[in-house]
Amino acid sequence: MRKSRAVSPEDQKVKAAARGDEQAFADLYDTYLDNIYRFVYLRVEDQQTAEDITSNVFLRAWEKLGDYQFRGVPFRAWLFRIARNAVIDHYRTRKETAPLEVVINTRDEQHLPVSQQVGLRIEAEGVMQSMQQLTEDQRNVLTLKLVHGLNTEEVAKTLGKRQGAVRALQMRGLQALAKIIKTDGE
Amino acid sequence: MVSDMKDVLETCLARIELGELTPEECLALYPELSQGLRPLLAAAQKLEPLKQLAVRPEFRASGRARLLEHIRNHPRRRSSRFGPLALRYAASLATLVFALATAGTALAQQALPGDVLYSWKLASERVWRSIQSNRVDADLILADRRLNELHAIQGLPELEILGVSEYAHLLRQLRSDLETDQERVSAVNQLLAAHKEALSDLFANSQADLPDPEELFSTIPMRGEEPPGKDNGSNGGTEIPLPVDPTQLEGDQVLPSIEATLPAGNRN
Numbered sequence: 474m475r476k477s478r479a480v481s482p483e484d485q486k487v488k489a490a491a492r493g494d495e496q497a498f499a500d501l502y503d504t505y506l507d508n509i510y511r512f513v514y515l516r517v518e519d520q521q522t523a524e525d526i527t528s529n530v531f532l533r534a535w536e537k538l539g540d541y542q543f544r545g546v547p548f549r550a551w552l553f554r555i556a557r558n559a560v561i562d563h564y565r566t567r568k569e570t571a572p573l574e575v576v577i578n579t580r581d582e583q584h585l586p587v588s589q590q591v592g593l594r595i596e597a598e599g600v601m602q603s604m605q606q607l608t609e610d611q612r613n614v615l616t617l618k619l620v621h622g623l624n625t626e627e628v629a630k631t632l633g634k635r636q637g638a639v640r641a642l643q644m645r646g647l648q649a650l651a652k653i654i655k656t657d658g659e
Numbered sequence: 660m661v662s663d664m665k666d667v668l669e670t671c672l673a674r675i676e677l678g679e680l681t682p683e684e685c686l687a688l689y690p691e692l693s694q695g696l697r698p699l700l701a702a703a704q705k706l707e708p709l710k711q712l713a714v715r716p717e718f719r720a721s722g723r724a725r726l727l728e729h730i731r732n733h734p735r736r737r738s739s740r741f742g743p744l745a746l747r748y749a750a751s752l753a754t755l756v757f758a759l760a761t762a763g764t765a766l767a768q769q770a771l772p773g774d775v776l777y778s779w780k781l782a783s784e785r786v787w788r789s790i791q792s793n794r795v796d797a798d799l800i801l802a803d804r805r806l807n808e809l810h811a812i813q814g815l816p817e818l819e820i821l822g823v824s825e826y827a828h829l830l831r832q833l834r835s836d837l838e839t840d841q842e843r844v845s846a847v848n849q850l851l852a853a854h855k856e857a858l859s860d861l862f863a864n865s866q867a868d869l870p871d872p873e874e875l876f877s878t879i880p881m882r883g884e885e886p887p888g889k890d891n892g893s894n895g896g897t898e899i900p901l902p903v904d905p906t907q908l909e910g911d912q913v914l915p916s917i918e919a920t921l922p923a924g925n926r927n
Binding site for chain 1: 664669673701705708709711714722729731734855856871
């Protein structure tokens, strides 16, 4: 009934980290830091808050890793699930909303001409503002699938939804985003 | 048509992501849907700049150093499956096991949905539940049993339907009990949130026509939906715990998440 799968190098690192191997966990941190930060930042839209939550996500992951079971939930989906819950907790305890001030650092910033950096930031700011008008579920699905590259199964496991529901949210989210972008462009 | 569009969109996005097709090439493959598909692919392309978001280099370095310092100072402990907090439940379970054994029904306790002895098991549980002082606690123990059964019969669609039906029955029972025990709402929510996660995984892989987990739990208040003024169950920022693989549990062991439901007064 249960599908067996080959143990990937990442699985080996996760198992080593679960046994308390600090270096293995640090490697996982290096691998997923940008992903988790990006996911959190797109939810809270504040650099300092995103950094604080991202740090907490990895601390929680370290504390909970002993309970992580290789039972069909990929490690990165598990990590995104922790991040999602951390964001939910953040909004539950912090009611005030900070004004949107996009402070964007990009991976290749130092290698890009200033004009391209500015263009990239303006584009990112525009799409983030548009995404604010989507539902939470739609934003989560679009972010996880189209920004982080998770497949539908992984997104379903991260969000606790069925794959059909994820596909439907993806379509409705893109329909809504297309409408928002069209309206804003007029 | 909507279903077609969903599937075609999924296919196009995946192939574009892999670099196999450009958006225009994908539209050409599905001319009958291209009018509706074009703005969706264009919207998806708008998200591209977000892939470049990254942490500040200073944060990358300082965050890593802080993390390593933290994990050196706090070596991770594998959480105890049976800590002192489970004492009350252990006692309760012992009572259950004793009562069932003396009634000659111990054999039935291993029964799964579809087994001849399963009805006997349910009947013996009803008797046990009827003599418990706290029905909500009893229901939580039984909910864990139902969940373990569902994992044990995973992959057998007909039995899954039966198992989910029993689980749903228990949720209705729990809802009824909570009406007279509002103090436990947030604690129950914590456990059910873990159950919901586990069932979502199970349902997602099932061949059976099972209800949506959202619908299944819609009769029970969940996180963020507690009555005004009640504790929302968040203990200062914990994520919903991943359920432990029930195949690693033995007999009637209780999932560790059940500890979180204990009233504060009963924690050591």
